[in-house]
Amino acid sequence: MDEKELLRRIRKGDTDALQQIIDGYSGYVYAIVKNIIQPPLQPEDIEEVVSDVFLRLWEKAETVDADRLRSWLAAVTRNRAKDKLRALHLSLPLEEDVLDCAVEGPEEDALRREAGRIAREAVGSLPEPDRSIFLRFYYLYQKTGDIAAALHMKPAAVRARLSRGRERLKAMLEERGIGHEAACH
Amino acid sequence: MKLPVTELLEDCNVEYIALGTPDAAMADRVKARVLNELAHRRKPRILRLRRRLRMTLLVAAVLLLFGTVAYAAGLFRVEAQELTPDGESPQTWLLHDQSGDEVSLFVGDRSERALAFSFSGDTPPHEVEFRPGWLPEDPTFWLPESQPNGDLFGTPPWDWAPGEDDWYRYLIDDREREAIGTWTDGDGQVDSGIPYLIVAEYAYEKQILVLNGAGAEDIVKHEVWEDYEVYEIRCAKDIYLRPDGEAEQHVQSYENYVLLFSRSGGYMINIGGSLPLDTLEHIARELEVRDTGRELIYPNPSGDYRPNLINIVRG
Numbered sequence: 170m171d172e173k174e175l176l177r178r179i180r181k182g183d184t185d186a187l188q189q190i191i192d193g194y195s196g197y198v199y200a201i202v203k204n205i206i207q208p209p210l211q212p213e214d215i216e217e218v219v220s221d222v223f224l225r226l227w228e229k230a231e232t233v234d235a236d237r238l239r240s241w242l243a244a245v246t247r248n249r250a251k252d253k254l255r256a257l258h259l260s261l262p263l264e265e266d267v268l269d270c271a272v273e274g275p276e277e278d279a280l281r282r283e284a285g286r287i288a289r290e291a292v293g294s295l296p297e298p299d300r301s302i303f304l305r306f307y308y309l310y311q312k313t314g315d316i317a318a319a320l321h322m323k324p325a326a327v328r329a330r331l332s333r334g335r336e337r338l339k340a341m342l343e344e345r346g347i348g349h350e351a352a353c354h
Numbered sequence: 355m356k357l358p359v360t361e362l363l364e365d366c367n368v369e370y371i372a373l374g375t376p377d378a379a380m381a382d383r384v385k386a387r388v389l390n391e392l393a394h395r396r397k398p399r400i401l402r403l404r405r406r407l408r409m410t411l412l413v414a415a416v417l418l419l420f421g422t423v424a425y426a427a428g429l430f431r432v433e434a435q436e437l438t439p440d441g442e443s444p445q446t447w448l449l450h451d452q453s454g455d456e457v458s459l460f461v462g463d464r465s466e467r468a469l470a471f472s473f474s475g476d477t478p479p480h481e482v483e484f485r486p487g488w489l490p491e492d493p494t495f496w497l498p499e500s501q502p503n504g505d506l507f508g509t510p511p512w513d514w515a516p517g518e519d520d521w522y523r524y525l526i527d528d529r530e531r532e533a534i535g536t537w538t539d540g541d542g543q544v545d546s547g548i549p550y551l552i553v554a555e556y557a558y559e560k561q562i563l564v565l566n567g568a569g570a571e572d573i574v575k576h577e578v579w580e581d582y583e584v585y586e587i588r589c590a591k592d593i594y595l596r597p598d599g600e601a602e603q604h605v606q607s608y609e610n611y612v613l614l615f616s617r618s619g620g621y622m623i624n625i626g627g628s629l630p631l632d633t634l635e636h637i638a639r640e641l642e643v644r645d646t647g648r649e650l651i652y653p654n655p656s657g658d659y660r661p662n663l664i665n666i667v668r669g
Contacts, residue, residue: 184389184392187388188385188389191381191384191385191388192376192378192381192385195377195380195381195384196373196374196375196376196377196380196381197372197373197374198374199374199377199380200373200374200375201373201374216380216383216384216387217387219380219384220384220387220388220391223384223388224388224391224392227388227392236369237367237369239368239369239371240365240366240367240368240369243366243368244364244365244366248632252636255488255636256487256488256640261360278607278608278630281357281361284357284362285361285362285363285364288359288362288363289362289363289365289366292363292366301370301371304363304366304368304371305371305373307359307360307363308360308363308366308368309368309371309373310360311373335359338359338362342357
């Protein structure tokens with residue numbers, strides 16, 4: 170599939186090109202949505218969110234980088250799926266996995282952005298398969314059992330590497346002055 | 355500050371991670387739904403144009419037959435411009451009007467920058483009410499739908515409580531946040547700001563809607579949603595504190611705004627506050643708005659420009 174050419178055609182209003190993208194990526198998008206919203210929602214709810222993602226692609230095709238299409242789809246899918254849960258006042262998965270840092274006040278927004286940048290750097294510095302495991306779990310919301318099956322590992326090994334990833338993330342945040350040791354846990 | 359790990363990992367590169375399996379039947383259903391939606395989006399515009407044309411012809415016929423003035427569907431236009439300080443006078447800005455002439459506006463609240471919206475139309479705007487479809491937390495104060503006698507400034511009885519089907523003309527979440535310091539003059543505590551406020555403004559004659567602290571580069575998004583011309587703005591706010599009561603400290607905070615300008619109704623819904631822009635956008639997208647049918651006329655006998663600050667301030 171030549172994503173660059175398909176996106177070029179989508180920008181010109183070619184719905185056949187959009188359909189080809191859907192053929193190639195709907196399974197991927199579906200998997201992410203299902204990881205986030207099922208249970209408690211049903212397959213038709215998942216397909217509704219999947220459709221929303223490709224409608225968003227149609228609307229925003231001008232701004233999408235063909236070399237990062239999969240990442241773009243993942244980002245939009247996460248947001249749309251979480252919006253769906255919020256709209257129904259349902260709780261989001263993995264929100265309880267938090268780093269609790271003693272930083273408050275009007276600089277929270279800036280610090281949150283900086284923490285996000287450091288987090289991406291921390292994950293990028295993880296060796297494989299730790300990086301894949303971390304992204305599959307925390308970014309793509311895949312369950313540890315499914316991650317283990319995909320990477321031919323034991324679930325306990327996946328959990329251990331996730332724990333290592335979290336420790337590394339916390340350490341890098343502390344090194345950069347986000348929070349302090351006593352309060353970051 | 356709580357940092358959910360999932361929230362920290364926004365916009366990651368996952369190009370090399372494959373998930374899911376192809377499912378042709380599911381893909382076909384998704385394609386059908388998407389194509390149906392795209393076709394549906396095209397139709398309403400055509401239908402609206404046809405309805406507008408029919409309405410215009412009907413109105414013209416009524417005028418011809420009865421010789422009376424009838425309401426004709428008109429369009430409201432919005433234009434944003436960054437104001438320049440008028441070096442001559444404090445708290446005064448220069449606006450370029452439609453003729454290109456410079457007009458001096460006394461705004462009364464000076465910041466380093468200001469973004470102005472001229473919002474005008476050929477007919478009086480209609481009053482609107484709104485009902486939120488989603489809010490991140492409950493409001494702390496509200497004003498219900500206005501009364502049929504056009505009382506825009508009345509307040510509800512203090513024992514009145516909103517119901518699920520109620521409509522509003524003002525909603526605010528004004529709950530107290532943790533104080534971050536005292537003002538430099540020592541008068542009162544400062545917190546991180548009002549989470550959200552939802553209120554309507556209208557395209558009155560020669561009214562200029564001014565957002566203090568923002569410039570053209572702070573417009574994060576400018577797009578069209580159906581009838582709305584939408585501006586999303588991140589507006590810097592300088593706060594001067596004495597956090598420990600001693601040394602002065604300057605911090606920069608932000609207020610975010612989602613402004614929905616209705617091109618057919620002449621109203622602007624301001625959804626602003628200290629919440630992140632994507633949260634305010636979510637509120638905006640889920641907001642229902644209805645036209646009461648009541649025309650709003652705000653006489654301007656002097657014909658001067660009238661600046662109106664649309665910042666959300668906490669005193």
